[in-house]
Amino acid sequence: NAGVMQNPRHLVRRRGQEARLRCSPMKGHSHVYWYRQLPEEGLKFMVYLQKENIIDESGMPKERFSAEFPKEGPSILRIQQVVRGDSAAYFCASSPQTGDNTIYFGEGSWLTVV
Amino acid sequence: DQQVKQNSPSLSVQEGRISILNCDYTNSMFDYFLWYKKYPAEGPTFLISISSIKDKNEDGRFTVFLNKSAKHLSLHIVPSQPGDSAVYFCAASAGSNDYKLSFGAGTTVTVRA
Numbered sequence: 001n002a003g004v005m006q007n008p009r010h011l012v013r014r015r016g017q018e019a020r021l022r023c024s025p026m027k028g029h030s031h032v033y034w035y036r037q038l039p040e041e042g043l044k045f046m047v048y049l050q051k052e053n054i055i056d057e058s059g060m061p062k063e064r065f066s067a068e069f070p071k072e073g074p075s076i077l078r079i080q081q082v083v084r085g086d087s088a089a090y091f092c093a094s095s096p097q098t099g100d101n102t103i104y105f106g107e108g109s110w111l112t113v114v
Numbered sequence: 115d116q117q118v119k120q121n122s123p124s125l126s127v128q129e130g131r132i133s134i135l136n137c138d139y140t141n142s143m144f145d146y147f148l149w150y151k152k153y154p155a156e157g158p159t160f161l162i163s164i165s166s167i168k169d170k171n172e173d174g175r176f177t178v179f180l181n182k183s184a185k186h187l188s189l190h191i192v193p194s195q196p197g198d199s200a201v202y203f204c205a206a207s208a209g210s211n212d213y214k215l216s217f218g219a220g221t222t223v224t225v226r227a
Contacts, residue, residue: 004157031213040219042217042218043203043205044217056214059214091158093157095213102148102160102163103213104160105157107156108155110155
């Protein structure tokens with residue numbers, strides 16, 4: 001998973017605040033994915049983005065969550081008005097293209113809502 | 115709906131012996147399967163994969179077996195080493211949605227010296 005950079009690694013937010021998680025894909029990768037891992041569960045797909053485009057957001061909660069991957073800069077996962085149930089590890093992954101079949105994960109951002 | 119299941123949450127094995135991790139899936143559209151290894155506070159690291167056109171793939175100490183009729187795959191690690199102690203996730207994808215991996219809940223492997 002070397003190369004996919006996520007920050008912050010740990011984030012603590014009070015209920016109602018906003019959380020912003022950033023992800024820079026591996027060099028040469030133009031496809032970014034966000035996954036979430038709740039305690040005691042496997043990773044679950046949230047969203048797939050390419051530069052300036054959301055390709056598939058079928059795993060995103062309908063409210064409070066949004067993602068972007070601007071032309072310049074990292075991809076950002078934004079959670080508004082956080083609740084305790086948002087506490088989880090959020091993993092970003094990247095790949096050079098679809099059809100590659102293997103995506104490479106970053107080290108994750110751990111969100112704790114108090 | 116849990117489409118990928120790892121029914122053993124944990125496995126303890128003696129160093130030097132074989133570790134066998136099992137994974138079952140329900141979605142017949144899955145045609146590509148991966149195993150990821152994860153250490154605490156780190157992201158998953160790709161380990162090995164197998165396409166549905168094969169029934170076995172080997173890479174060093176790691177071998178993955180696929181039984182399509184049973185919708186079952188397994189990961190064999192032999193010989194097991196202390197550095198193999200980690201959580202192992204089975205994942206699957208289908209066709210053009212190969213980025214949308216469905217993960218199992220993971221199996222924690224502990225290799226005893």
